Amino acid sequence: xxNANVNKTLDIHEAPPGFIAVLKSDVITDDLGNxxxxxNWRPECDGVKHRCMSYELxxxxxxxxxxxxxxxxxxx
Numbered sequence: 001x002x003n004a005n006v007n008k009t010l011d012i013h014e015a016p017p018g019f020i021a022v023l024k025s026d027v028i029t030d031d032l033g034n035x036x037x038x039x040n041w042r043p044e045c046d047g048v049k050h051r052c053m054s055y056e057l058x059x060x061x062x063x064x065x066x067x068x069x070x071x072x073x074x075x076x
Contacts, residue, residue: 011065016041016050021069024052041071 012020019041027038036042041050048061052069056062063069 008066010067010069011063014063014065015069015071016044019071019073021052021063021065021067022072024068024070027070035070039070040073 010021010023012022015021024035024038028035032038036045039045039052041052045052048057048059050071051057051061051063052071054063054066054068
């Protein structure tokens with residue numbers, strides 16, 4: 001877990017419908033490159049509807065849990 005998330009509680013449900021949030025630090029690898037490649041929401045991502053980054057946007061959108069995440073599809 002990265003230092004940025006040490007005192008934060010991840011809310012896996014703060015995600016688009018059909019997805020869960022997973023800490024970026026739990027999926028990053030040296031070969032991955034851009035962390036967005038690990039996100040299953042990427043094809044639908046516009047960077048605004050569902051926030052993955054821990055910091056707040058100018059329009060006020062932010063993750064309530066303050067964690068930096070990727071979204072993984074919930075398997076049926």
